[in-house]
Amino acid sequence: MATSFFESTPEEDFSQVPPQLLKRMSRYRVARADTCINCGLCASLCPYGVHRRIEGHVSIMPPAEPKCIGPSCASNSYYCVKNCPTGSLSVGANPVFDSMGDPRWTAEMILGTWKMAESGEPLPLDHPANVGASGGGFDRMSFALPPMKGKFDPLLISTAIDLNHRKEGTKIRIPIPVYGGGMSYGSISQRTMLARAMAAKELGTFTCTGEGGYPELLIPFKDNVITQIATGLFGVREETIKRARIIEFKYAQGAKPGLGGHLLHEKNTPDVARMREAVPFTNLFSPFPFHSVYSVEDHKKHLDWISSVNPSALLSVKVSTPNDVEMVAVGSYFAGANIVHLDGGYGGTGAAPEIAKKNIAMPIEYAIPKVHRFLEKEGIREEVTLIASGGIRTAMDVAKAIALGADGVVIGTAELVALGCVRCANCESGRGCPRGIATTDKELEQLNQIPILARRLTNLYRAWQLQWCELLFRYEMNDIRQLRGRMDLLRYEGTLGRMLP
Numbered sequence: 003m004a005t006s007f008f009e010s011t012p013e014e015d016f017s018q019v020p021p022q023l024l025k026r027m028s029r030y031r032v033a034r035a036d037t038c039i040n041c042g043l044c045a046s047l048c049p050y051g052v053h054r055r056i057e058g059h060v061s062i063m064p065p066a067e068p069k070c071i072g073p074s075c076a077s078n079s080y081y082c083v084k085n086c087p088t089g090s091l092s093v094g095a096n097p098v099f100d101s102m103g104d105p106r107w108t109a110e111m112i113l114g115t116w117k118m119a120e121s122g123e124p125l126p127l128d129h130p131a132n133v134g135a136s137g138g139g140f141d142r143m144s145f146a147l148p149p150m151k152g153k154f155d156p157l158l159i160s161t162a163i164d165l166n167h168r169k170e171g172t173k174i175r176i177p178i179p180v181y182g183g184g185m186s187y188g189s190i191s192q193r194t195m196l197a198r199a200m201a202a203k204e205l206g207t208f209t210c211t212g213e214g215g216y217p218e219l220l221i222p223f224k225d226n227v228i229t230q231i232a233t234g235l236f237g238v239r240e241e242t243i244k245r246a247r248i249i250e251f252k253y254a255q256g257a258k259p260g261l262g263g264h265l266l267h268e269k270n271t272p273d274v275a276r277m278r279e280a281v282p283f284t285n286l287f288s289p290f291p292f293h294s295v296y297s298v299e300d301h302k303k304h305l306d307w308i309s310s311v312n313p314s315a316l317l318s319v320k321v322s323t324p325n326d327v328e329m330v331a332v333g334s335y336f337a338g339a340n341i342v343h344l345d346g347g348y349g350g351t352g353a354a355p356e357i358a359k360k361n362i363a364m365p366i367e368y369a370i371p372k373v374h375r376f377l378e379k380e381g382i383r384e385e386v387t388l389i390a391s392g393g394i395r396t397a398m399d400v401a402k403a404i405a406l407g408a409d410g411v412v413i414g415t416a417e418l419v420a421l422g423c424v425r426c427a428n429c430e431s432g433r434g435c436p437r438g439i440a441t442t443d444k445e446l447e448q449l450n451q452i453p454i455l456a457r458r459l460t461n462l463y464r465a466w467q468l469q470w471c472e473l474l475f476r477y478e479m480n481d482i483r484q485l486r487g488r489m490d491l492l493r494y495e496g497t498l499g500r501m502l503p
């Protein structure tokens with residue numbers, strides 16, 4: 003496996019996808035009144051291409067609003083509003099943009115993710131789209147970026163990580179420090195699942211089926227698909243366990259610890275029910291916890307069960323972040339886990355209850371260093387692959403998680419945003435997703451074309467990798483594994499006291 007995504011995928015494969023989203027979304031609204039005389043002065047003055055006159059057309063074309071830099075342009079001599087001879091132009095905030103997003107996923111962050119997904123080009127490391135407005139967590143952490151020195155060549159920097167640090171077992175290396183989180187058949191559409199698998203194969207990484215079973219349409223991508231075993235045992239079959247290179251036990255989820263998974267009746271269509279071996283159009287709830295596991299010894303029996311079915315598979319254990327999460331991690335290691343997956347609060351989609359997301363699990367930025375240091379103290383840190391998830395939204399969030407002590411991260415919501423999610427939080431409803439991403443409705447699924455969805459994901463991760471490479475280059479590192487545990491590179495911006503251990 004190549005150590006760099008750039009080495010494994012030809013540059014010409016990174017074609018831009020049609021600007022389905024950005025062409026319809028802008029920060030500013032440019033209005034042209036009926037008093038316009040089509041003189042063309044604005045088109046000749048605007049250096050950004052907002053106003054255009056096409057030869058053979060009498061009228062000026064409608065404003066290309068996404069290209070407008072807004073009222074800040076008023077200080078320039080070429081400002082269209084100031085120079086319009088009839089006063090027909092006005093520039094103001096776009097109310098649609100202002101209403102989009104939330105403090106964790108700001109409108110700026112959503113548009114920045116869309117931009118990378120459409121172009122494959124990275125944002126500057128200090129771009130506002132890299133940070134949310136939540137006032138806590140990763141949004142209060144930043145890197146003190148050193149200046150660029152010398153010639154930057156991303157091909158000389160490795161972003162690969164190993165998923166098995168034990169001496170025994172299958173060795174798997176992925177060229178980027180991320181893989182796709184569990185999203186089950188039923189919670190998202192078949193097209194979304196297939197696009198994620200196609201992207202994972204092209205990237206050389208993985209995506210996870212979630213707890214809804216293993217659809218046959220994913221079989222061609224089996225080398226890049228993780229299958230999940232959760233408390234409901236939906237769709238768990240011997241043949242799917244044998245098919246997977248990595249098997250994930252989901253003991254708890256950071257977005258709803260202590261509650262188990264749930265799929266409401268609208269999304270439990272006959273196809274979904276057949277895969278889950280359930281009754282169509284009924285509410286499906288996973289119990290909490292596994293009622294066969296109440297000790298480390300029980301936990302080991304679980305993992306031994308899978309090892310007996312598929313001895314070559316790596317074992318991942320996904321847990322939420324209770325106060326004693328470090329003891330849970332150590333227990334999973336001694337039970338035989340290759341990957342300990344910590345899932346903190348603030349993860350999950352719009353299907354996760356807000357009361358759980360905001361009040362139960364420990365935030366992932368606290369859990370990572372706590373577990374990392376405890377594993378070091380126990381002398382087993384180099385034998386555990388520590389993966390983090392739960393509210394990790396951007397390439398810079400990924401880098402912060404690694405600097406806190408993780409080996410890599412799992413990405414969920416950010417992938418859906420790259421596909422066009424607007425964070426409306428209607429994921430539970432059968433027809434609630436306006437983008438046709440988190441739906442089982444056959445009509446809504448038609449909104450998306452699988453190759454375009456897959457390309458958006460590969461473009462996003464290509465852009466993210468360029469951001470990681472630049473960050474490492476600034477710190478004179480040539481391998482992302484050198485960033486692990488470098489909490490000294492992070493600064494905490496706030497007035498509530500130190501957060502970092």
